[in-house]
Amino acid sequence: MKKILITGASGFIGSFIVEEAIRRGMETWAAVRRSSSREYLQDERIHFIELDFSSVEKLQKQLSEHQFNYVVHAAGVTKCLNKDDFFRVNRDGTHNFVQAIKATQHSLERFVFLSSLSIFGAIREQQPYKEIEPTDTPQPNTTYGESKLEAERTLPSDLPYIILRPTGVYGPREKDYFLMAKSIKGHSDFAVGYKQQDITFVYVKDVVQAVFLALDHGKTGNAYFLSDGQVYQSTTFSDLIHEELGRPWWIRITAPIWLLRIVTFFGDIIGHLTGKISALNNDKYQILKQRNWRCNIQPAIEELGYKPQYDLKKGVKETIKWYKEKGWL
Template sequence: MKKILITGASGFIGSFIVEEALLKGMETWAAVRPSSSREYLRDERIHFIELDFSSVDRLKEQLSGHAFDYVVHAAGVTKCLDKEDFFRVNRDGTRKLVQALQELGQPLERFVFLSSLSIFGAIREQQPYGEIEPTDTPRPNTAYGKSKLEAEASIPSSFPCVILRPTGVYGPREKDYFLMAKSIQGHTDFAAGYRRQDITFVYVKDVVQAVFLALDHGKTGSAYFLSDGNVYRSTDFSDLIHEELGRPWRIRITAPLWLLRIVTFFGDLAGHLTGRISALNNDKYQILRQRNWRCNIRPAIEELGYRPQYDLRRGVKETIAWYKKAGWL
C-alpha cells in the first residue's frame, strides 16, 4: 500500500485529492491546520497530521517517523489582505516543506506541486491570441502569481518534483465562482471589459486526474499546464450557469476596465480597514483585465496521458447541481 501525504487537504482541491487517494487504496494522510474544517474529510480511513510550514525544524519533528512514497503539495492561499502573506505561505511554506523532506531523507518517489497558470501573467495578448507555452518567460502580474513562481523556483532541480499549472479551477465546494452563480440567481450578471477575452477552465476532478497521472508518469523537473482543452468567451461560464439555474431573468452589466480598477481599489481598501478579504481586490483586477488565458496542454496529454473528462457544460451542470443539493443555492 502506497503512503501519500496531501497538504491543503481540507481545501477545495485538496479534499478531492484525498477522496481519490482513498479510492486508489492508498494509506492517505491529510495535512491540516488545527483550525481547518474537516467537513469533507470524514472518511474514517483518513489519517490526520498537523504541519507547521513556518519552521523547518518543526516540520521535521512532525514528519519524523513517517516514510511517504508520495507528497502532493496543494496547500496555499489565493487571497490575502497583506501581499507578503502570499510569499510567506506559498513560497516559504513550499521551500520549508521540501527542505524538511530532504533533510529527513524521505524515500519519495514523487512530489507533485500545484502551481498555477497565473505565474505567466498577461502574455501573448496581441490578437489573434496564442497559447501560452512552457518555454515562455513568466511575467506574473499578481502577488499570487509571483508567489507561486517563486515557490516553483525554490524547489531544487534534484528533487523528484512534478509541477502542475492549472488554469481557473471550478467545481463543487469552490467558493469564488460560486459568487457568480449567486449573483446570477439574484438576477445580476457581470462582464469585465469590452475587448475580446479568451478564457480557459479546468474542472476539479480533471485536476485530480492529472495529479495521480503525475505521480505515476510525470518526469522530474517537468511542469504541465492543465485546462479542459477548450477556449471560451468571457460570457460562456455565466451563460451556462444561467441555463442550469432555470434561466431566471437577469441584467448583464459590462463594466469598463477603468471602473473595475476603481471598484477593486476600494475593495482592497475596505478589506484592510475591516480585516475581511474582498473578492474584488487588486489581484482580481489583474485577472479580470487579462485577455488571454489560452495554454498548451499537449505535453500533459502526451507525457502524462491526461484526458480531460469535463468540458465547461458538463462541469457547470455538475457543479450547480452540487450547490443546490448542498443548500448553497
C-alpha cells in the same frame, strides 16, 4: 500499500485529491491546520497530521516518524490582505516543507506541486491570441502569481518533483465561482471590458486525474499546464450557469476596465480597514483585465496521458447540481 501525504487537504482541490487517494487504496495522510474544517474529510480511513510550515525544524520533527512514497503539495493561499502573507505562505512555506521533506523522506518517489497558470501573467495578449507555452518567460501580474512562481523556484533539482499549472479551477465546494452563480440567481451578472477575452477552465476532477498521472509517470523536473482543452469567451461560464438555474430573469452589466480599477482600488482599502478580504481586490482586477488565458496542454496529454473528462457545460451542470443539493443555491 503506497503511502501518500497531501497538504492543503481540507481545501477545495486538496479534499478531492484525498478522496481519490482513498479510492485507490492508498494509505492517505491529510495535512491540516488545527483550525481547518474537516467537513470534506469524514472518511474514517484518513490519517491526519498537523504541519507547521513556518519552520524547517518543526516540520522535520513532525515528519520524522513517517516515510511517504508520494507527496502532493496543494497547500497555499489565493487571497490575502497583506502582500507579505502571499510570500510567507506560498513561497517560504513551500521552501521550508521541501527542505524538511529532503531531510526526512528517504523513500520518496514523487513530489507533485500544484502551481498556477497565473505565474505567466498577461502575455501573448496581441490578437489573434496564441497559447501560452511552457517555454515562455513568466511575467506574473498578480501577487498570487508572483508568490507561486517564487515557490516553484524553491524546488531543488535533486527532488523528484513535477509541477502542475492549472488554469481556473472550478467545481463542487469552490467558493469564488460560486459567487457568480449566487449573483445570477439574484438576477444580475457582470462582465468586464469590451475587448475579446479568451478564457480557459479545468474541472477539479480533471486536476485530480492529472495529479495521479504525474505521481505514476510524470517526468521529474517538468511542468504541465492543465485546462479542459477548450477556449471560451468571457460570458460563456455565466451563460451556462444561467441555463442550469432554469434561466431566471437577469440583467447583464458590462463594465469598462477603468471602472473595475476604481472598484477594486476601494475594495482593497475597505479590506484593510475591516480586516476582511474583498472579492474585488487588485489581484482580481489583474485577472479580469487579462485577455488571454489560452495555454498549451499538449505536453500533459503526450507525457502524462492526461485526457480531460469535463468540458465547461458538463462541469457546470455537475457543479450547480451540487450547490443546489447542499443548499448553497
